[in-house]
Amino acid sequence: MKRGEARGGGGMGVLAAGWGFVGGRWVEGVEVRHERGAILSVRRVRGAGRGVILLPGLVNAHAHLELTFLAGELRPAPFPEWAGRLMEERAKRGPREIEESLREGIRLSVGHGTAAVGDFAWQSRNDALRQSGLRAVSWREALGIAPGRAGEAARRALGFLERRTATWTPGLAPHAPYSCSRELYRLLHAAAARARVPFATHLSELQEEIEYLRTGGGAFAAMLRRLGRDTGGWRPPGRRPVAYLAEAGVLRGATVAHANYLTARDVATLRRARAAVVWCPRTHAFFGHPAHPARRLLRAGVPVALGTDSLGSSPSLDVRAEIRAATERGFTLDEALTMATKHGARALGLRRAGRIAPGCAADFTIVAGESPADALAGAVTGVMVAGRRVTA
């Protein structure tokens, strides 16, 4: 996006590494100069920085850091049952515990070498991420399936649209098509376009979602009845999730979490809408979904980023573990790293991040190691955002 994201950072600096992941390839011996938060130059220097691996800042493109308190609490279960347990656990926590949980999520993220995070926020304020030093989008989540209450739900979310900073951006995120009305999607998509902030949603994640949109029945209908939620005359669109949002005019430029179930037509629709997809490999495995269509999406030209999702479904907030999981599912290390850097930046709406190149943001993940093979296993020795060290 905006020039600001590659500026406003620390002073001048030089980084030397034995290996750097530059432009999607491994380069031996690199020296990177940066100034005021942006990369000035990248050059090969034989014998530079032995024992250091320099990666573009790793991006966790889908997280719910305020749910960090869920670590180890929830076991795999059919999604509606799992979501019910999540809501029960969340209801036990007060605002202060939620803020502390978010801060713990930030600390863990930095420790794992994350430089940028796309975070869905429901209860927490923006402050913790805005002040963290991480590059972040705080996507304010909205909920409300009753069409008549869309205005109220949208107003609540819009109340969190604070001014962006050099490293932090607010965003808007209707939760999912089974929990938000078409009206709410439209209000927030239009508001995000007006405010020029990123727009995200969960989409085509579940078979139950596909059924609910097709017939209005199934496990989600039962769950909403059990919770006593007013659906206020919501009618199933009788469409698949991707087609539904595209026809509602709210898919353009969206960042879509999951997209686990896609037809060939869905893939083409996502590409035409210039949407980005976030695949969360370990959460995907937690729920036992069939193989993710990441390869088909990439072939069609849809960027696929990586995310952890919350600790309610992921064993850790470690993006490198997601990269490893992607390599175990047929992607090369370079492909998976590209997903977690270049495509991650794209999913967060950042044009000048996710790459080690002149003019891009001076965001780096620094790892100890002698060769590219150590990139996922070596100790994280530093995270830099806009030319500044971020400390946990």
Ligand SMILES: [Zn+2]
């Ligand atoms: Zn999520």
